[in-house]
Amino acid sequence: MSLENLKQNASNGKLVLHLDHNAINDVIAACGTYYRALENLKQDAEDLSGYPLGFAEGHLSSGAQLAKAFQQKAAGTATSAAATFKSHMAEIEDMKSLFLAIRDSYQSAEANNANNFGPYDR
Incomplete structure (x- = not known):
């Protein structure tokens, strides 16, 4: 199942989990820290x-070529470190969205269940 399907199922209340409220908040916070x-x-x-x-990139063409090759590994191409970090950031945002949807769905189900049972003093 894809991450998008998990998020959709969580939003629709079709994903069943048993979780500790503090734990899911810790996971959401960890996503922010990692991001x-x-x-x-x-x-x-x-x-x-x-x-x-x-x-010696200022006065040797071979030095300039070598420097450029290393600089492009840092940023400036689709396979650079910067592009890889950006891709990972997008994945973390997707994961955080999933965890938020899970938490919200769980809280909604808990509230609904509590309301269905009614007051304690019956």
Whole structure:
């Protein structure tokens, strides 16, 4: 089952889980922490892509070519570190959306079940 299907099933109340409310909140918070770490790594990679690497790139064409190759591994191509971090960030956002949908569906089901039982003093 794809992540999109899991999110849709969670939103529709069709995903059955038993979970600790604090645990799901911890997982959601961890997604945010990991996202920010990836964001920082992506920024570092982008910063490195323009940093002079000391291969005499200013006066040797071979040094400039070598520096450019390494800089492009940091950022600037679809297979660069920055692009990889960005891709991982998108996956983390999808996972966080799934966990939020799970939590919201779980809380809604709990509230609905509690309302169906009625007051305790009957």
